[in-house]
Amino acid sequence: MTTEVLLPKIGFSMNDAVLSQWLIDDGAPVVAGQPLYSIESDKSVQEIESPASGTLRILAAVGETYTVGTVLAEIV
Amino acid sequence: MSEVALPSREVLVDIYRRMTLIKQNDERFIAVIKSGQIVAPYYSPRGQEAIPSALSVSLTDQDYICTIYRGFHDMLAKGVPVRMLWAEVAGRTTGTCKGKGGPMHITHPQSGVMVTTGIVGSSMPIANGLALAAQIRGEKRVAVAYFGDGASNIGAFHESLNMAAVWKLPVVFVCQNNGYGEHTRYEVATSAARISDRAAGYQIPGVTVDGNDPLAMYHVARQAIDRARSGEGPTLIEAKTFRFQGHVFGDADSYMLKGEKEAAMARDPVPAYRKWLIKQGHATEASLARLEEAISVEISAAVEFALSSPVPDISELRRDVFAQEMLS
Amino acid sequence: MNATQTPASKPLNTIQAVNLALDEAMRTDPNVILLGEDIADEQAGGIVGVTKGLSQKYGKSRVRSTPISEQAIIGAAIGAAIVGMRPVAEIMLMNFTTVAMDMIVNHAAKLRFMSGGQTHVPITIRTMTGAGFGTGGQHADYLEAWFAHTPGIKVVAPSSPADAYGLMLACIFDDDPCLFIENMPTYWNPGPPPQPGVRIPLGRANILRAGTDVTVISYSRTVADCVAVAEKLSKEGVSVEVVDLRTVAPLDFDTVLRSVARTRRAVIVHEAVKAFGVGAEIAANINEHLFGQLKAPVGRVGAYFSPVPFAKALETEFVPTPARIEAALRATLT
Numbered sequence: 001m002t003t004e005v006l007l008p009k010i011g012f013s014m015n016d017a018v019l020s021q022w023l024i025d026d027g028a029p030v031v032a033g034q035p036l037y038s039i040e041s042d043k044s045v046q047e048i049e050s051p052a053s054g055t056l057r058i059l060a061a062v063g064e065t066y067t068v069g070t071v072l073a074e075i076v
Numbered sequence: 077m078s079e080v081a082l083p084s085r086e087v088l089v090d091i092y093r094r095m096t097l098i099k100q101n102d103e104r105f106i107a108v109i110k111s112g113q114i115v116a117p118y119y120s121p122r123g124q125e126a127i128p129s130a131l132s133v134s135l136t137d138q139d140y141i142c143t144i145y146r147g148f149h150d151m152l153a154k155g156v157p158v159r160m161l162w163a164e165v166a167g168r169t170t171g172t173c174k175g176k177g178g179p180m181h182i183t184h185p186q187s188g189v190m191v192t193t194g195i196v197g198s199s200m201p202i203a204n205g206l207a208l209a210a211q212i213r214g215e216k217r218v219a220v221a222y223f224g225d226g227a228s229n230i231g232a233f234h235e236s237l238n239m240a241a242v243w244k245l246p247v248v249f250v251c252q253n254n255g256y257g258e259h260t261r262y263e264v265a266t267s268a269a270r271i272s273d274r275a276a277g278y279q280i281p282g283v284t285v286d287g288n289d290p291l292a293m294y295h296v297a298r299q300a301i302d303r304a305r306s307g308e309g310p311t312l313i314e315a316k317t318f319r320f321q322g323h324v325f326g327d328a329d330s331y332m333l334k335g336e337k338e339a340a341m342a343r344d345p346v347p348a349y350r351k352w353l354i355k356q357g358h359a360t361e362a363s364l365a366r367l368e369e370a371i372s373v374e375i376s377a378a379v380e381f382a383l384s385s386p387v388p389d390i391s392e393l394r395r396d397v398f399a400q401e402m403l404s
Numbered sequence: 405m406n407a408t409q410t411p412a413s414k415p416l417n418t419i420q421a422v423n424l425a426l427d428e429a430m431r432t433d434p435n436v437i438l439l440g441e442d443i444a445d446e447q448a449g450g451i452v453g454v455t456k457g458l459s460q461k462y463g464k465s466r467v468r469s470t471p472i473s474e475q476a477i478i479g480a481a482i483g484a485a486i487v488g489m490r491p492v493a494e495i496m497l498m499n500f501t502t503v504a505m506d507m508i509v510n511h512a513a514k515l516r517f518m519s520g521g522q523t524h525v526p527i528t529i530r531t532m533t534g535a536g537f538g539t540g541g542q543h544a545d546y547l548e549a550w551f552a553h554t555p556g557i558k559v560v561a562p563s564s565p566a567d568a569y570g571l572m573l574a575c576i577f578d579d580d581p582c583l584f585i586e587n588m589p590t591y592w593n594p595g596p597p598p599q600p601g602v603r604i605p606l607g608r609a610n611i612l613r614a615g616t617d618v619t620v621i622s623y624s625r626t627v628a629d630c631v632a633v634a635e636k637l638s639k640e641g642v643s644v645e646v647v648d649l650r651t652v653a654p655l656d657f658d659t660v661l662r663s664v665a666r667t668r669r670a671v672i673v674h675e676a677v678k679a680f681g682v683g684a685e686i687a688a689n690i691n692e693h694l695f696g697q698l699k700a701p702v703g704r705v706g707a708y709f710s711p712v713p714f715a716k717a718l719e720t721e722f723v724p725t726p727a728r729i730e731a732a733l734r735a736t737l738t
Contacts, residue, residue, distance in 0.1 A: 006112025011326025033107075044328035068111065076188040140487075173520030175705065190486055190523065195510050201476050205483015205491075212437065212465050232506075235476035294716070328573035345547065375600070394519040398557050398654075399579040 094129035120321035121149035128153035128291035155187035168385035198228035226257025244309035287315030425572035440494025498533035536589035541711030546676035552653035563627035570604030572611030615645030678706025
């Protein structure tokens with residue numbers, strides 16, 4: 001079952017964020033709860049954990065800005 | 077403070093149950109918010125668990141609380157069902173408020189959570205009103221108003237303490253002083269050395285307590301509740317604590333003093349109390365692990381329940397504005 | 405006349421009428437309590453005597469003189485209402501509602517909705533206002549538009565003592581927050597007595613005077629002027645229909661629109677400042693429903709766009725005068 005990795009809303013006024021780093025390689029296995037990626041908004045840098053276990057399929061690019069709710073990757 | 081009798085083992089463990097429920101709930105909220113499955117501003121109470129836990133064991137469902145947007149700990153300690161809390165934060169019809177109030181307005185009269193407000197200071201005037209009704213009716217109920225250190229500077233604080241004092245209302249004012257009003261440090265905003273000093277201005281008892289010490293908090297709260305219940309009037313409790321996740325979740329903590337947050341987190345009241353319970357022989361590792369596991373299961377079920385519940389229909393905009401449904 | 409007498413069959417003024425209504429409500433329902441500054445008999449039963457005799461009759465627990473603390477007064481009323489009481493809180497002057505806006509707008513009006521219907525706030529907020537006594541810019545404002553604009557609170561503005569009695573009873577026993585506006589300069593004007601114990605339904609306008617040529621819509625103090633102007637114009641063969649809203653919010657658009665559909669001309673009159681007032685909402689509504697059928701644009705008469713002035717000559721001209729009302733009606737007939 002595929003789980004979507006959605007860009008979360010963190011903090012009061014955040015509407016979009018820069019994807020600053022993937023902490024797991026594309027195609028690599030990942031465990032739920034493991035740090036998966038980090039985002040930067042104008043307020044802070046946050047590390048986000050994986051919502052599920054499986055294989056990571058990256059969809060979003062480092063350095064790009066995405067709005068809340070964007071599907072950044074899939075865990076298959 | 078003089079030596080007072082320890083509460084029973086049941087009460088001691090009950091305090092821990094509430095504290096760990098709040099802590100686990102907070103950790104799960106953060107995880108779910110980070111997964112993007114729930115979008116809501118989150119005012120984390122992490123670090124402040126002991127205050128309402130140690131106080132609520134001396135209240136019943138018939139007693140009232142009014143709390144504020146950083147109030148999930150107050151609500152859970154008082155007995156709001158976990159699944160209804162989650163469903164409300166997820167904006168579902170199965171939430172406490174049919175999804176129409178959200179996290180800042182959780183209401184659950186059955187457990188005495190009468191008002192949650194998003195306005196700093198507004199818990200106090202309304203708590204006075206709940207206490208007033210109890211007084212006029214000759215009931216033995218107590219109303220608790222929770223608020224933060226920032227709120228002790230707003231007009232409603234002063235009006236409420238004054239009125240509660242002149243009318244000897246059965247209310248307990250609980251200021252959770254975590255050192256910050258939004259992003260402003262206590263010392264920059266507040267003229268009193270201690271918030272409890274202000275009680276003298278209203279001729280009511282004021283006490284400062286380590287809010288992260290469950291036993292101390294229990295005793296101070298118990299005294300204030302007993303005072304109120306016996307018709308002796310209000311008390312101002314200043315419970316000192318610290319918040320681990322900033323003002324709203326996602327906050328950078330650049331406005332804090334360097335190392336301040338780390339030091340507070342190293343003194344995390346929840347594992348500290350857990351350790352103490354086992355060391356003093358009030359509980360075992362096994363019994364607490366079982367309790368924590370049961371809570372974890374309950375929270376998982378609550379998340380599942382919330383995320384699979386329906387969202388409200390647009391027709392809900394016409395309901396609950398007035399008693400009668402609006403026509404358009 | 406004091407609170408212990410039964411309702412008389414002779415004329416009474418608004419002070420007496422409201423006093424009677426409060427007495428009736430407190431007598432029949434122990435959950436009715438009164439809060440406000442100076443309202444108990446020890447403080448002379450209210451600044452103009454509206455609550456006279458009530459603390460003596462019902463005790464000082466149910467009739468409480470409060471500190472000067474508008475946020476605390478309304479907050480206490482809200483808290484008590486949430487658990488089943490029916491508090492009547494007085495905010496002495498309508499301008500002082502501004503001190504309690506958070507409690508009124510953020511809490512009283514919204515708790516039913518935000519709680520998903522689990523709690524509600526059956527409070528009545530009594531307040532007085534009105535220009536004419538030289539009280540100046542902070543003691544005479546009509547602010548009903550602010551509250552009519554807030555979903556969840558009802559706004560009631562009686563134009564006579566009998567209406568004040570019946571509408572007050574309706575407000576107290578309504579399950580939602582009601583703001584009840586009493587006009588100060590006309591407090592002592594006598595009028596026909598009410599029907600004892602009878603509530604006048606909220607949200608229903610009253611056609612005070614039937615007419616066919618033009619509809620004038622008003623509430624509170626200006627209703628009497630509208631009736632006088634209607635009388636004057638009738639001598640010229642102009643038939644004016646006077647609609648007294650009684651309740652500003654929820655507004656009885658049904659009655660208003662049916663009247664204007666017949667007369668095809670409308671003027672709204674209120675003492676509140678004309679700009680952005682209740683008249684604008686009514687005019688817009690008439691426009692939406694009756695656009696092609698009107699014989700003239702909808703007229704509005706209200707106070708000048710300034711704070712209430714002190715100097716007598718200014719104050720008198722500041723509010724809608726019979727002359728300005730008449731001019732507005734005539735303008736629709738040309």
